[in-house]
Amino acid sequence: MRKIFFALAAAWSVLAVDAQDTNALKTRIENFEARTNTVVVKGFSQVGSVSIGGGTILIMAKESADIASGSRAFGIAVELTGQNPVRQMALLDEDELAPLAYGLDYLSKITSDASALPAFTAEFKTRSGLCFAAHSSRRQGSIQYFIQFDDSPRIAINTGEIVQLKDLANQALNVINDLKRPK
Numbered sequence: 758m759r760k761i762f763f764a765l766a767a768a769w770s771v772l773a774v775d776a777q778d779t780n781a782l783k784t785r786i787e788n789f790e791a792r793t794n795t796v797v798v799k800g801f802s803q804v805g806s807v808s809i810g811g812g813t814i815l816i817m818a819k820e821s822a823d824i825a826s827g828s829r830a831f832g833i834a835v836e837l838t839g840q841n842p843v844r845q846m847a848l849l850d851e852d853e854l855a856p857l858a859y860g861l862d863y864l865s866k867i868t869s870d871a872s873a874l875p876a877f878t879a880e881f882k883t884r885s886g887l888c889f890a891a892h893s894s895r896r897q898g899s900i901q902y903f904i905q906f907d908d909s910p911r912i913a914i915n916t917g918e919i920v921q922l923k924d925l926a927n928q929a930l931n932v933i934n935d936l937k938r939p940k
Contacts, residue, residue: 783884785850789821789830796824801834804929807921809914812839814904816925818932819848831933833926835887837906845906847887854930857883861923864891865916867900889919 782788790797800820807814817834831851838844849857860881871877876894886907893900902919903911 783886784832784848784853786819786821786830786832786848787885789823789828792823795826798822798824802932804833804932805921805925807918807925809904809912809918812837812912814918814922816922816929818929818936820933820936831936833929833933837904837912845909847883847885847906849883849885849887851930851933853883854926854933857881858923858926858930861889861919861926864889864902865919865923867891867893869893869895869898869900889922 782791790799798821800822801817804816804818806816815834815836815838817836819832819834820829821831822829833849833854834846835849836844836846864879864881867879871879871893876892878890878892880888880890882888888903888905890903890905890911891900892903900916902914902916904914905911
């Protein structure tokens with residue numbers, strides 16, 4: 758009897774994991790903007806862009822306001838255009854911007870001795886599934902950089918583009934801090 762109970766419990770847990778909503782909102786700003794029965798104003802401003810290969814990464818500062826309550830949420834949108842017909846976008850909460858800038862700074866300066874083993878991958882991931890990665894194999898002697906939106910294919914970028922994205926993340930944080938200052 759016990760074996761049957763444990764087998765059923767295990768099967769139920771597998772089904773519960775498979776039934777999770779993969780489209781669930783992952784960030785606070787996404788949840789804020791999904792509010793119903795109220796007017797939500799979504800403001801945005803392009804902070805800058807970085808050209809990568811056949812596409813462009815746009816960084817936009819975001820401010821969303823619930824008119825009824827007066828509450829606001831801040832963040833950025835990172836959008837990739839021009840790589841393929843599907844536009845890719847990730848929303849990041851305001852509290853992710855300083856760690857993002859730090860992570861991009863670290864990745865831009867990483868060297869092949871980051872690990873004692875002959876190869877490594879270093880990643881910085883956000884709540885929304887945006888991932889920046891550095892990969893190296895000592896046999897190659899170079900470090901390759903990538904950006905990836907959720908489960909989409911990785912897109913190669915270079916060190917200069919990583920640094921530009923870090924600078925844009927810092928600029929977006931400054932825009933948000935200016936918005937929050939009392940007028």
